Amino acid sequence: WAAVEVQWHDTATxxxxxxxxxxATPVRRLTYQAxxxxxxIEHARAELARIQRATAExxxxxxxxxxxxxxxxxxxxxxxxxxxxRWVTARVEHLLGSDYTTTLTATPPSGRRG
Known part of the structure; x- marks a missing residue:
């Protein structure tokens, strides 16, 4: 998802x-009405941040x-x-040369994925 949309109730009108x-498209439409x-706006931004983090590495x-x-x-x-x-390692490589290094790739925990 590239954008998020949220509805809200305007009491004045x-x-x-x-x-x-x-x-941007595609748009994720939340069923929640603010x-x-x-x-x-707060819910839309938070959901977009969650989506971006869930697809991150x-x-x-x-x-x-x-x-x-x-x-x-x-x-x-x-x-x-x-x-x-919190992240979870997906790939880990230990290298011993002139020094000892660990190279890792991590993703968000599965509970946070969209």
Whole structure:
């Protein structure tokens, strides 16, 4: 999904109105109806962020850590708000050369996927 739309009830005009995160397509339409325009905007932005995170993937190369294996939950902090949080390793490679490094690919936990 490239955009999210949420409906809200305008009490001044007694009409249902719609907010969009952008004009992009495809659009995910939430069945939830917000009470206010501000609430609708907040829900639309939150859902779009959730969708983008669920389709995200991070790749890291760190100092070697033998405790990290495939399907290991890891907590990332200090990166960016869209990255910080719990991830699950999908692929892990340990390399021993002049130093020991761990290279990993991680995805959001399955419970967060769209």
């Amino acid at each position: 007694a009409q249902t109105r719609t907010v969009h995160t952008s004009d 009470a206010t325009e501000a609430e609708a 991070v790749r890291l190369s760190i100092y070697g850590d033998p405790r990290i294996a495939s399907e290991t939950p890891i907590d990332l902090t200090g990166f960016h708000p869209s990255v910080d949080g």
